[in-house]
Amino acid sequence: MPIPEDVTGEEIDASVRQELMSLPKTLAEDVAKNLVMVAKLIDDDPEQAYAYSRIALRLASRVAAVREAAGFAAYATQKYAEALAEFRAARRMTGGVDLWPVMADCERGLGRPERAMAMAGEPEVQKLDKAGQVEMRLVAAGARRDMGQLDAAIVTLQSPELASNSVQPWTARLRYAYADALLSAGREDEAREWFAKTVEADKDGATDASDRLAELDGVEFVDALVDDDEDDDLDSSSSGDDVIGDADEDADDYEDGERDARD
Template sequence: MPAHLTTRSLGKEAFAELKTLNKENAEWVALHLAAAAEILPEDPELAHRHALAAARRGGRVAVVRETLAITAYETGDFALALRELRTYRRISGHNDQLPLMVDSERGVGRPDRALELGRSVDRTTLPASVQVGLAIAMSGARLDLEQPELALAELEIPQLDRNRAFSYSPALFAAYAEVLGELGRGAEAAEWLVLAERAADALEGPAEAEIFEVIELEELELETEDELETEDELETEDGLETEDEDEVELEIEDDDAAPAEADDADAPAGDEASVPEAEAAEDGDADLVEAAPEDAIEPEVAAILEETAGLDDDAADEAR
């Protein structure tokens, strides 16, 4: 456990979800969730062990299940990620991790199921950033099925705006460039890659500006002045206020998303409740278990197993 971490290292919104736990367990879970979020980019395996540790005492909390799913995804365990994401979705009622669910279906070799899952939700009900993530995942599933034309169509959404950059724009532009390359449209692919790089550079600027202009290369500027004026008018008429609510500044996303990505193991019957102890024992990671004596862990695990016994059947039915 990193020495500098405290319970305050976890975001307020995520920590608020832990109020259903007693003080000791809430602090235990908060520390491990904060550690998982901080360590994830550099060491996904260690972050996953922290998520498993948090799940031992907080398996009924949505943010814990979410964190376990995310760390499992990052370690390549797509089956566990998918199962935990389904449980997170049931507990929270949120669709914000739908893109990760779709991508996890791809990870277990079911691109058809991924497309079906992505179409099961009305995209207009999702935040702009989630819509973009879903479009990218759906496009990847189309590529898995060797359908590059349809993959390109999946990415042609309102957020694919070459004149403005939001937090989701670099990934969207890069995905669009990749599909154009698959279609043999190399010149266009190179152009969108340039735009992706410029969007990323623009987003490294002052966090106060929620909209960043993407400067196009001079040699790529093919639009007339009249066309540019028309685009500016349309931009104003569309109403930037609606987009502003969905745009997320990079610094804000980094501060809030990482802790919130803590979600985990109220694992389906038998598997996930037992996995944390087995994994901790195999790794010899005394730090992760020293604060959880057996007499404290076993009753919690037993309770989780009883509560989630039915969830596995539900998940199995969904998988079928």
């Protein structure tokens, strides 16, 4: 697959570049460029990102960063079995636990929420950093909801991180999940409160909390472009009527003139 000329491979993280140093120089550069394309496209065009990840995987399957990138690309395209296999391979290579929450979420994607819940209780969770533990809590709550245990999902999300007024990278997603669970449980007033708190924390608009909040407040959004188009159609229709009316008047005048000429 073609790679834009402005992609050099130098854009990758230093730790990944360090891993690629085990490869021959030219090969390392090719792998790095493909990994850059994965990172660039994974949010907006996950299928293309997946394609680039497969090239990187074919070139350097024994590099943990490549297996991890391939896992995330597969995960983004909902190829959960493939993603889980890649994450497991990366974990075997590094011995780390960072991928534990996303591995558990793959189990959910495969329709195995019970396995995700079991993973939430494993010792690996205690080795995660704060962000990883919050992520694991989100996955566990999702697994509870998958199993129809809505009240348990709500309790799972209740934590010091949720109660904290400090805004962290995970705050908006945690508050949003809690608000959504409350709303699903019919606790609308509480859900509204937490959607509002989500909006406060979500400065980048990563969630649709503002829209959800507006819906709860009964605000309806009108597409201005559609309205403009409708107005244009009405104007065009009116203009057409005027033309037809003028044509009718001209025809009447012509007939009157013909009668006068005969007379």
